[in-house]
Amino acid sequence: xxxxxxxxxxxxxxxxxxxxxxxxxxxxxxxxxxxxxxxxxxxxxxxxxxxxxxxxxxxxxxxxxxxxxxxxxxxxxxxxxxxxxxxxxxxxxxxxxxxxxxxxxxxxxxxxxxxxxxxxxxxxxxxxxxxxxxxxxxxxxxxxxxxxxxxxxxxxxxxxxxxxxxxxxxxxxxxxxxxxxxxxxxxxxxxxxxxxxxxxxxxxxxxxxxxxxxxxxxxxxxx
Amino acid sequence: xxxxxxxxxxxxxxxxxxxxxxxxxxxxxxxxxxxxxxxxxxxxxxxxxxxxxxxxxxxxxxxxxxxxxxxxxxxxxxxxxxxxxxxxxxxxxxxxxxxxxxxxxxxxxxxxxxxxxxxxxxxxxxxxxxxxxxxxxxxxxxxxxxxxxxxxxxxxxxxxxxxxxxxxxxxxxxxxxxxxxxxxxxxxxxxxxxxxxxxxxxxxxxxxxxxxxxxxxxxxxxxxxxxxxxxxxxxxxxxxxxxxxxxxxxxxxxxxxxxxxxxxxxxxxxxxxxxxxxxxxxxxxxxxxxxxxxxxxxxxxxxxxxxxxxxxxxxxxxxxxxxxxxxxxxxxxxxxxxxxxxxxxxxxxxxxx
Numbered sequence: 001x002x003x004x005x006x007x008x009x010x011x012x013x014x015x016x017x018x019x020x021x022x023x024x025x026x027x028x029x030x031x032x033x034x035x036x037x038x039x040x041x042x043x044x045x046x047x048x049x050x051x052x053x054x055x056x057x058x059x060x061x062x063x064x065x066x067x068x069x070x071x072x073x074x075x076x077x078x079x080x081x082x083x084x085x086x087x088x089x090x091x092x093x094x095x096x097x098x099x100x101x102x103x104x105x106x107x108x109x110x111x112x113x114x115x116x117x118x119x120x121x122x123x124x125x126x127x128x129x130x131x132x133x134x135x136x137x138x139x140x141x142x143x144x145x146x147x148x149x150x151x152x153x154x155x156x157x158x159x160x161x162x163x164x165x166x167x168x169x170x171x172x173x174x175x176x177x178x179x180x181x182x183x184x185x186x187x188x189x190x191x192x193x194x195x196x197x198x199x200x201x202x203x204x205x206x207x208x209x210x211x212x213x214x215x216x217x218x219x220x221x222x223x
Numbered sequence: 224x225x226x227x228x229x230x231x232x233x234x235x236x237x238x239x240x241x242x243x244x245x246x247x248x249x250x251x252x253x254x255x256x257x258x259x260x261x262x263x264x265x266x267x268x269x270x271x272x273x274x275x276x277x278x279x280x281x282x283x284x285x286x287x288x289x290x291x292x293x294x295x296x297x298x299x300x301x302x303x304x305x306x307x308x309x310x311x312x313x314x315x316x317x318x319x320x321x322x323x324x325x326x327x328x329x330x331x332x333x334x335x336x337x338x339x340x341x342x343x344x345x346x347x348x349x350x351x352x353x354x355x356x357x358x359x360x361x362x363x364x365x366x367x368x369x370x371x372x373x374x375x376x377x378x379x380x381x382x383x384x385x386x387x388x389x390x391x392x393x394x395x396x397x398x399x400x401x402x403x404x405x406x407x408x409x410x411x412x413x414x415x416x417x418x419x420x421x422x423x424x425x426x427x428x429x430x431x432x433x434x435x436x437x438x439x440x441x442x443x444x445x446x447x448x449x450x451x452x453x454x455x456x457x458x459x460x461x462x463x464x465x466x467x468x469x470x471x472x473x474x475x476x477x478x479x480x481x482x483x484x485x486x487x488x489x490x491x492x493x494x495x496x497x498x499x500x501x502x503x504x505x506x507x508x509x510x511x512x513x514x515x516x517x518x519x520x521x522x523x524x525x526x527x528x529x530x531x532x533x534x535x536x537x538x539x540x541x542x543x544x545x546x547x548x549x550x551x552x553x554x555x556x557x558x559x560x561x562x563x564x565x566x567x568x569x570x571x572x573x574x575x576x
Contacts, residue, residue: 062377063377064374064376064377064378065377065378066377066378066379067378067379067424068379068424068426069426069427069428069452071472071473071474071475072474073474073475078475078476078477078498078499079476079498079499079521079522080476080477080498080499080518080519080520080521080522081520081521082520082521082564083520111519111520112520113266113520113544113562113568114568117519118378118405119405119407119422119454119456119469119470119501120452120454120470120471120472120477120501121452121472122472122477122499122519143567146291147291147314148314148316148330148331148355181567182567183567184288187288
């Protein structure tokens with residue numbers, strides 16, 4: 001097992017009914033079509049937009065399964081990927097709550113069976129935020145796993161970097177009442193050594209086989 | 224550490240049109256027939272057969288949400304039953320059956336079955352990182368090879384590694400400088416003729432092939448898909464030479480990749496363009512047929528080599544998320560193991576009639 005680092009608790013992003021911004025709504029509406037003709041989970045209602053507190057999103061360990069050179073794409077749902085669809089949307093802010101365009105955001109996660117793609121790049125992709133500082137990720141809710149890489153609750157790994165800025169390495173988690181794969185998310189969250197409630201995505205109601213999710217990041221732009 | 228920015232390169236590639244796997248349904252189940260797996264929940268990750276009445280499969284059984292037990296199953300010609308439990312946390316990924324009392328598995332570590340019990344091979348600690356084996360093979364004289372990677376902190380910095388078994392001890396092999404990457408598969412044709420393959424973690428990722436001539440390991444030029452990440456997942460010495468199969472990714476869905484050593488050089492072989500049809504195994508049956516099987520998640524792909532057409536052609540695939548495939552020596556049968564496409568970690572074992 002790789003070395004494990006302590007989770008930072010320097011910051012906490014408020015989630016709630018307040019602070020819905022026009023910028024965030026415009027970003028959530030999205031624009032570009034994904035490259036693949038795969039199912040798109042984009043039409044579920046979006047959850048309430050978190051506010052920007054100005055506090056930096058907490059970091060977490062990178063873990064052992066990051067691969068550089070992931071494809072640039074916003075849709076990770078290729079024909080092989082089944083599972084509970086997730087349309088994750090959000091805005092990346094600086095600590096003055098100014099949306100940041102051109103921010104590199106790189107996602108990697110396991111699939112519906114708890115498998116990471118180590119040979120290739122399935123469920124791996126990077127993108128740049130648009131002119132409103134927004135990103136959009138069409139993916140699936142990952143499964144918790146147990147295997148050679150240890151035992152983890154469901155999570156999505158992220159690296160975020162403003163141009164010439166420091167890299168924020170963190171992980172996103174799922175609410176305790178998430179319904180996917182018949183798994184007990186509350187139990188797996190409670191048992192996950194890196195779980196951080198400050199990094200839980202906000203989910204809308206599950207509609208069919210899909211969730212809409214929301215997570216805004218606050219990052220440093222200079223070291 | 225700053226992230227690499229390769230956006231411009233890959234943006235163009237995401238526009239490549241990909242095929243959907245719709246043709247798979249028209250092929251039907253074909254010759255594949257499931258046999259009951261004696262595991263309600265878990266994963267069957269590898270299979271190997273001695274003959275039509277003797278085969279082994281390994282994986283793990285989830286006995287509760289808190290406990291996974293690595294297991295070995297045995298086929299007696301009629302049914303599968305659990306024969307043994309492997310050492311704790313071994314998570315087997317590949318198996319090599321030499322006889323009923325001489326079986327190797329690799330996963331988290333290397334394990335050996337002597338017919339009565341499992342033992343764990345001692346590889347010591349390597350300063351280059353934690354040893355994660357991926358593939359193994361042996362020759363009748365007793366020599367065996369295990370390939371994989373040494374992982375210091377992350378797969379992003381992993382380096383390929385080969386260990387050789389001389390009948391009494393494992394020894395780390397001196398490899399040429401092939402940089403970061405992984406060896407996923409090995410095939411030994413003779414004590415002085417061994418191939419290992421995987422991928423080199425360049426940008427983009429390329430195929431990696433090394434060869435042992437009895438004296439030293441050297442890198443041998445191998446094809447990759449231009450402008451795409453390429454990897455080799457399996458090797459096999461079969462009709463027409465040594466075969467390597469894997470996948471490539473140019474930004475959207477994967478597609479199959481295959482290459483062949485014809486005695487002089489490695490050359491890419493034609494494969495059908497199947498979205499997410501990465502190949503995981505290549506085997507040949509007793510009747511001389513060459514199969515490549517793979518896929519991921521909802522997509523399962525089986526190909527047969529058509530010598531007259533000089534290309535791989537799609538055929539009926541098993542209805543399983545394929546983890547491992549094995550040919551039954553002296554017959555035309557194949558085993559395929561993995562998990563069901565529906566449900567949560569439901570093991571499946573299937574075979575061709």
